[in-house]
Amino acid sequence: MAIGVFDSGIGGLTVHHALVRRLPQADFVYLADQANSPYGGRPGEEIVKLTRAGCERLFAQGCDVVILACNTAAAVALRRLQQTWLPGFRRDLGRPVNVLGLIVPTIEAATGVPWAQELEVRGERRERLEVLGVFSTPATATSRVYEIEIDKRSEAFAVFSEPCPTLAKLIEAGESDATLQPIVETHVAALERRIGRPPDRAILGCTHYEIIAGLFRAALPQATSLIHQPGATAEAVERYLGRHPEYDPGRAGVRRFLTTGAPGLQNGLAERFWGEPLTFEAA
Numbered sequence: 001m002a003i004g005v006f007d008s009g010i011g012g013l014t015v016h017h018a019l020v021r022r023l024p025q026a027d028f029v030y031l032a033d034q035a036n037s038p039y040g041g042r043p044g045e046e047i048v049k050l051t052r053a054g055c056e057r058l059f060a061q062g063c064d065v066v067i068l069a070c071n072t073a074a075a076v077a078l079r080r081l082q083q084t085w086l087p088g089f090r091r092d093l094g095r096p097v098n099v100l101g102l103i104v105p106t107i108e109a110a111t112g113v114p115w116a117q118e119l120e121v122r123g124e125r126r127e128r129l130e131v132l133g134v135f136s137t138p139a140t141a142t143s144r145v146y147e148i149e150i151d152k153r154s155e156a157f158a159v160f161s162e163p164c165p166t167l168a169k170l171i172e173a174g175e176s177d178a179t180l181q182p183i184v185e186t187h188v189a190a191l192e193r194r195i196g197r198p199p200d201r202a203i204l205g206c207t208h209y210e211i212i213a214g215l216f217r218a219a220l221p222q223a224t225s226l227i228h229q230p231g232a233t234a235e236a237v238e239r240y241l242g243r244h245p246e247y248d249p250g251r252a253g254v255r256r257f258l259t260t261g262a263p264g265l266q267n268g269l270a271e272r273f274w275g276e277p278l279t280f281e282a283a
């Protein structure tokens with residue numbers, strides 16, 4: 001048995017990498033739906049269908065748990081699949097399986113530490129309010145998942161999302177820093193204009209952006225702290241597996257990489273991030 005990790009492309013490798021470091025003995029199957037990438041500009045129903053197909057493939061490969069290492073899939077499809085598809089699928093399969101997301105662990109990492117600053121509100125009243133910026137795909141921004149989930153937990157945060165329509169596609173294509181840097185700077189400036197000042201914290205709410213976290217770091221003021229999803233997600237998955245011994249993560253340290261797109265060597269950004277060349281098999 002194994003842990004499945006799903007993304008539209010190479011972005012989820014950032015989460016996979018953190019999972020492998022935390023659970024080195026576990027067996028992993030990574031699936032990149034590169035035939036249909038990027039997801040971020042697609043209609044919601046398409047994202048649900050594609051995410052479900054990805055989960056089915058990973059369960060067919062023997063995975064017990066699938067991690068949606070894709071904010072777009074998690075934001076748009078996770079709840080739907082958990083409520084309307086997974087119970088019947090589990091029954092038919094005859095073994096316990098589950099699908100987990102990365103948004104709640106990210107929000108816990110972003111809001112968990114008590115860290116607030118005094119902000120002057122309307123001249124007179126002073127409130128403790130922290131401003132969180134979220135960079136994401138358009139589909140994640142439209143879902144308002146970060147705003148909704150953070151509002152549920154705390155009133156101490158104001159959340160502003162910045163959709164970045166082209167970024168995941170360009171990262172997937174292995175574009176250079178020289179091409180990506182001005183685009184990142186444009187989005188950082190747009191978010192700051194909308195807020196009226198830089199955010200206190202910034203969430204890279206698309207796993208592809210983690211690959212170029214350095215460019216976001218350079219474009220944001222030093223005082224803005226950056227929330228990294230991979231570590232937060234891997235920690236949450238480890239805790240989850242500890243509480244749920246019915247899911248077997250495997251123990252041979254096997255790592256397979258599958259793609260619905262063109263098999264072979266991944267682009268240089270994936271390699272730079274991973275530290276060694278990565279070859280994908282046909283899914």
Ligand code: DGL
Binds near residue numbers: 040069206
């Ligand atoms: N890496 C994905 C995310 O976290 C998807 C990007 C895309 O396919 O548009 O949202």
